[in-house]
Amino acid sequence: MTSPVISRRLLLAAGASITFLGGGAYADETLNRRKLVVVICRGGMDGLSVSPPIGDPDYANLRGSIAIPASAALKLDDTFALHPSLTTVHRLALAGQARIAPAIASPDRARSHFEAQDVLESGASKVYGVSSGFLNRTLASLAPQRKVAGLSVGATAPLILRGKAPAGSWSPGAEANDLPRLPGLLTDLYAGDPMLAAALAQGLQTEAMAASAEQGQMAGGGMTPGLGRAALASSRKLGTTLAGFMTQPNGPQIAAISLDGFDTHANQNNALPPRLAGMDALLDGLSSGLGDEWKNTVVVCATEFGRTAKVNGTGGTDHGTGSTALVLGGALKKGGIIGDWPTLKQQALFENRDTAPTLDMRGLFKGVLADHMGVDRRALEGDVFPDSAGAAPVVGLV
Amino acid sequence: MAYPPKDMMAAIAVTRFGLGARPGELETLQGDPQGWLKAQIRKEGADPIPNDGASSVKRLTEFAAYRRERRAAKADGEAALGAARLLRDDVGEDFVARARLGATTPAGFRERWALFWANHFTASATKLITAVVVGPYENEAIRPHVFGRFGDLLIASASHPAMLTYLDQFQSVGPDSPGAQFAARRQNRTAGLNENLAREILELHTVGVDGGYSQADVTEFARAMTGWSIGGPREPQRQGQFVFRAATHEPGSRTIMGRRYDQDGVDQAAAVMADLAAHPATARHVCGKIARHFVADDPPAALTDRLVAAWTASRGDLAVVANTLITANEAWDPTPAKFKTPYEFLISGWRAIGGQPTSAQYLAPLLTGMGQRPFAAPSPKGWADDAVTWCAPDAVIKRMSWAEGFAAVVAQDRDPNRIAAEALGARLSPQTAKAVARAESRPEALALLLMSPEFQRR
Numbered sequence: 140m141t142s143p144v145i146s147r148r149l150l151l152a153a154g155a156s157i158t159f160l161g162g163g164a165y166a167d168e169t170l171n172r173r174k175l176v177v178v179i180c181r182g183g184m185d186g187l188s189v190s191p192p193i194g195d196p197d198y199a200n201l202r203g204s205i206a207i208p209a210s211a212a213l214k215l216d217d218t219f220a221l222h223p224s225l226t227t228v229h230r231l232a233l234a235g236q237a238r239i240a241p242a243i244a245s246p247d248r249a250r251s252h253f254e255a256q257d258v259l260e261s262g263a264s265k266v267y268g269v270s271s272g273f274l275n276r277t278l279a280s281l282a283p284q285r286k287v288a289g290l291s292v293g294a295t296a297p298l299i300l301r302g303k304a305p306a307g308s309w310s311p312g313a314e315a316n317d318l319p320r321l322p323g324l325l326t327d328l329y330a331g332d333p334m335l336a337a338a339l340a341q342g343l344q345t346e347a348m349a350a351s352a353e354q355g356q357m358a359g360g361g362m363t364p365g366l367g368r369a370a371l372a373s374s375r376k377l378g379t380t381l382a383g384f385m386t387q388p389n390g391p392q393i394a395a396i397s398l399d400g401f402d403t404h405a406n407q408n409n410a411l412p413p414r415l416a417g418m419d420a421l422l423d424g425l426s427s428g429l430g431d432e433w434k435n436t437v438v439v440c441a442t443e444f445g446r447t448a449k450v451n452g453t454g455g456t457d458h459g460t461g462s463t464a465l466v467l468g469g470a471l472k473k474g475g476i477i478g479d480w481p482t483l484k485q486q487a488l489f490e491n492r493d494t495a496p497t498l499d500m501r502g503l504f505k506g507v508l509a510d511h512m513g514v515d516r517r518a519l520e521g522d523v524f525p526d527s528a529g530a531a532p533v534v535g536l537v
Numbered sequence: 538m539a540y541p542p543k544d545m546m547a548a549i550a551v552t553r554f555g556l557g558a559r560p561g562e563l564e565t566l567q568g569d570p571q572g573w574l575k576a577q578i579r580k581e582g583a584d585p586i587p588n589d590g591a592s593s594v595k596r597l598t599e600f601a602a603y604r605r606e607r608r609a610a611k612a613d614g615e616a617a618l619g620a621a622r623l624l625r626d627d628v629g630e631d632f633v634a635r636a637r638l639g640a641t642t643p644a645g646f647r648e649r650w651a652l653f654w655a656n657h658f659t660a661s662a663t664k665l666i667t668a669v670v671v672g673p674y675e676n677e678a679i680r681p682h683v684f685g686r687f688g689d690l691l692i693a694s695a696s697h698p699a700m701l702t703y704l705d706q707f708q709s710v711g712p713d714s715p716g717a718q719f720a721a722r723r724q725n726r727t728a729g730l731n732e733n734l735a736r737e738i739l740e741l742h743t744v745g746v747d748g749g750y751s752q753a754d755v756t757e758f759a760r761a762m763t764g765w766s767i768g769g770p771r772e773p774q775r776q777g778q779f780v781f782r783a784a785t786h787e788p789g790s791r792t793i794m795g796r797r798y799d800q801d802g803v804d805q806a807a808a809v810m811a812d813l814a815a816h817p818a819t820a821r822h823v824c825g826k827i828a829r830h831f832v833a834d835d836p837p838a839a840l841t842d843r844l845v846a847a848w849t850a851s852r853g854d855l856a857v858v859a860n861t862l863i864t865a866n867e868a869w870d871p872t873p874a875k876f877k878t879p880y881e882f883l884i885s886g887w888r889a890i891g892g893q894p895t896s897a898q899y900l901a902p903l904l905t906g907m908g909q910r911p912f913a914a915p916s917p918k919g920w921a922d923d924a925v926t927w928c929a930p931d932a933v934i935k936r937m938s939w940a941e942g943f944a945a946v947v948a949q950d951r952d953p954n955r956i957a958a959e960a961l962g963a964r965l966s967p968q969t970a971k972a973v974a975r976a977e978s979r980p981e982a983l984a985l986l987l988m989s990p991e992f993q994r995r
Binding site: 320331332337345 | 924934953972989
């Protein structure tokens with residue numbers, strides 16, 4: 140175990156890292172308290188719904204029936220607002236503790252979930268470039284200076300934390316999947332198969348009856364669509380539990396958690412709000428659970444790609460490119476949007492269809508890891524994000 | 538009816554006749570799907586379950602020791618329970634070894650053919666004495682004979698301790714035999730005729746329920762079979778083996794389905810079985826089952842006719858029948874009509890990812906939940922062979938939960954689009970391919986593939 144004194148000396152000896160460490164980062168005591176949580180929003184989260192550019196003249200027209208009305212959106216500035224479900228994020232944003240990066244993307248352009256998630260989590264410049272995750276390599280690069288523990292939440296370790304450096308994992312059990320997607324997807328897949336369709340429908344109905352019987356609900360009582368109060372409570376609890384882990388002595392300083400269900404090809408007005416409300420509840424639980432430690436924390440919510448700028452024929456959106464990342468935390472400096480807004484003008488769209496990315500996801504993480512977590516520049520440019528010279532670190536976030 | 542294109546034939550060969558494709562397997566048979574199937578037919582039979590050569594003799598000797606201890610230590614119920622658990626563990630090991638064989642074998646058709654016959658001649662693990670030898674039964678009585686003569690397979694099964702205990706034959710005593718008279722003097726009320734095995738051989742294994750036999754034929758056959766038993770604990774030289782007990786054999790001639798059997802001793806029932814094996818109703822009954830198992834719940838009559846003709850001409854040569862099945866064009870309809878049993882479903886899932894099950898503790902509750910408790914068919918009729926049974930709502934939900942959990946663990950490093958292409962080949966529908974490609978995570982994609990209509994069918 141490296142003593143604080145030695146590790147500080149090593150840090151100073153690293154030289155280059157000094158200029159890269161943001162304000163206040165030169166005290167080991169502070170570094171040891173720094174926390175980073177990465178929330179991976181799987182499925183391709185629709186940036187134009189997370190942070191609707193209600194002031195962009197093309198927004199309402201492109202989005203049609205799924206445009207977030209200005210009257211309901213939670214206003215951030217003249218151009219941007221937040222989705223009505225993101226009340227916690229909005230409260231934090233007003234306090235200068237949440238910012239948006241509205242046109243961000245990983246270097247992948249294939250619009251395939253698996254590939255794009257791989258690239259996002261591995262930190263590689265292309266798919267199958269690296270087989271470990273960039274947060275794991277971050278732990279490894281910090282190891283010679285100080286021991287930083289990592290934790291992933293979920294039954295299996297996500298790629299972002301997989302690799303040589305040991306990292307813990309914790310699974311909240313049955314509560315985690317309050318909105319299973321598989322039954323709906325299978326119902327669609329069985330459309331031309333009466334035998335399987337009937338068996339599945341009947342089986343699901345029985346399951347639902349059993350579940351409501353177990354919960355002591357009244358038979359025949361109407362279910363409200365969207366994320367129920369119980370599901371919201373469990374998302375919030377997930378946040379407070381994670382915070383509980385991170386505030387323990389020697390608890391994890393780096394954590395990753397996955398949220399799924401963002402692949403909203405159809406009926407987005409119903410499909411997306413519960414997902415965003417779940418994320419918001421998680422962030423509420425996390426920020427309140429961290430208490431005093433919130434001031435030492437940065438949270439990044441990122442997705443593998445955004446969605447088409449234009450609404451599709453089924454009230455949803457298809458796989459796109461640029462999306463919104465949320466950056467939150469008490470450690471954050473006040474500021475406007477992160478990166479530039481390319482606008483939604485037809486000629487500004489990427490391949491005539493998607494929000495054009497103006498910021499490389501790796502640049503955002505490089506900035507956070509350097510300034511907030513004290514990862515030195517050589518490690519960032521070498522092991523952590525290989526071949527990322529083109530993605531300049533976003534400076535001045537903390 | 539013509540054969541479908543080669544790539545479709547390859548996909549059918551490996552899924553309908555086999556247990557599903559392992560990664561890369563489809564490519565290897567693309568050129569000659571029927572040749573790939575034919576090459577799996579071999580005189581020496583199917584591959585044995587790799588269970589360290591555990592024999593019926595060994596298992597039944599252990600079982601006898603367990604019984605002895607239980608009797609001796611009546612007060613100590615715990616110890617007896619523990620011993621019973623150990624025996625049950627052996628059965629679980631046999632089962633998982635068979636599942637591993639299924640998941641890894643390059644000869645999927647040979648394995649399916651063996652599973653068909655093991656089910657046709659069901660010895661179910663519903664009582665412990667039978668359970669401990671169900672695995673060895675397949676290895677000793679079924680698998681060596683599945684490409685031999687049906688008559689040999691019938692006798693091997695009927696004379697095996699698993700069948701003799703399962704259907705109570707080993708205790709059947711001819712009413713006029715010296716053994717019965719001896720038992721009567723000792724007032725042993727259990728000594729008497731038991732018709733169970735004789736009836737099931739007629740009804741299930743050979744001519745079938747409409748095969749033209751009467752109750753009198755059943756009783757006469759049961760009398761002929763008396764004496765077919767197994768060596769007990771007091772006979773160390775032949776414990777756990779088939780023995781013929783002349784002392785309990787009903788003396789005299791028997792008449793069964795119009796034929797008279799004057800043989801004495803063990804040959805009498807063997808002669809009856811040889812005639813039953815050669816009976817035209819048997820060919821019709823068993824070939825109908827083969828067609829139903831491999832091709833459709835309601836198979837084309839032309840296919841059954843073809844199998845019956847091959848069976849009759851070859852006098853029940855199962856290698857010839859197998860060959861006829863895989864060359865019959867009626868068996869190659871591109872529309873899959875069979876819904877996989879839970880066992881077939883799970884094994885094909887492991888094959889699709891190139892894996893194999895590791896423990897009975899994992900496998901047994903799964904299969905039980907889906908309605909197919911390991912080695913424990915509900916009756917001598919064996920497992921049902923129709924979609925109505927296996928596509929029940931609760932079972933489909935259980936399949937879905939399994940697929941979700943399985944995929945969450947195994948899908949991380951794999952490309953689901955590739956798994957879909959390699960598992961189903963030309964059978965992969967555009968709808969499923971699209972659902973897999975559009976899934977938002979690898980686990981979701983793999984679960985969708987496993988639960989797709991075409992993966993659940995064969």
